[in-house]
Amino acid sequence: MFVIISDIWLDNEEAMEKLTTVLDVFENEEVVPSLFVFMGNFSSHPCNLSFPSFSTLRSQFGKLGKLIGMHQRLKENSRFLFIPGPDDAGPSKALPRCALPKYLTEELREHIPNAIFSSNPCRVKFFSQEIVFFREDLLYRMRRSCLLPPSAEETEDSFEHLVATITHQSHLCPLPLVVQPIIWNYDHALYLYPTPHTIVLGDRSKQKAFKYTGITCFNPGSFSSDGTFVAYRPCNQEVELSSL
Incomplete structure (x- = not known):
């Protein structure tokens, strides 16, 4: 799982209490999850030039490491993957985004040596399956840049329209470069060809799952805003929408 x-x-006490509850539940499961995917944003404030304190954020990552370390079974048997969000610290807003800076995650690494800090987007190979993780508020940005409103003949669901669009475009972010800059030499990291088995679109919009042309797509929702997350079983591509 x-x-x-x-x-x-x-930096949100309520969000950390929710996370503690989630970790407590899975710590007591008979079989613990093989992978936890933590996607940004990791702060309620954008990490820009006006960000109050990066040293405080560094210590908050350290506290997260201590929290995970208190759950011994998870620490020993699960892997932890961290994917930066659109407002997290980084050299630029261009895609793909590089991993979280080592300065911020150094204390966390001391507690969780097997933590993985990846780029955004990120691809995970699970046996024969390819799973793509992408953290971006894509639904809002695509609708804002839309010249013509989506047709409501087949569906009125905006998430389903989004999934169909990126699948047909074979690209995770088919926005103009003036809207979303892309590091041209790494544009291939956003390709959806060959088609992956699963696409995880981390978005602040409402939690949703949709299967389109054999591809399992879902948005885990915003954990800090509404307490939603997803338990995913790659063996049968089952998506369990969960919330606190």
Whole structure:
């Protein structure tokens, strides 16, 4: 089982209490999840030039490491994957985004040596399956840049329209470069060809799952805002929408 959580605000006490509850539950499961995917944003404030304190954020990552370390079975048997969000610290807003800076995650690494800090987007190979993780508020940005409103003949659901669009475009972010800059030499990291088995779109919009042309797609929702997350079983591509 994979547990995917998006928008973990480390500076929000309520969000950390929710995360503690989630970890407590899975710590007591007979078989613990093989992978936890923590997607940004990791702060309720954008990490820009006006960000109050990066040293505080560093210590908050350290507290997260201590929290995970208190759950011994999870620490020993699960892997932890961290994917930066659109407002997390980084050299630029261009895609793909590089991993979280080592300065911020150094204390966490001391508690969780097997933690993985990846780029955004990120691809995970699970036996024969390819799973793509992408953290971006894509639904809002795509609708804002839309020239013509989506047709409501087949469905009125905006998430289903989004999934159909990126699948047909074979690209995770088919926005103009003036709207979303892309590091051209790494544009291939956003390709959806060959088609993956599963696409995880971390978005602040409402939690949703949709299967389209054989591809399992879902949005785990915003954990800090509404307590939603997803338990995913890759063996049968089952998506369990969960919330606290």
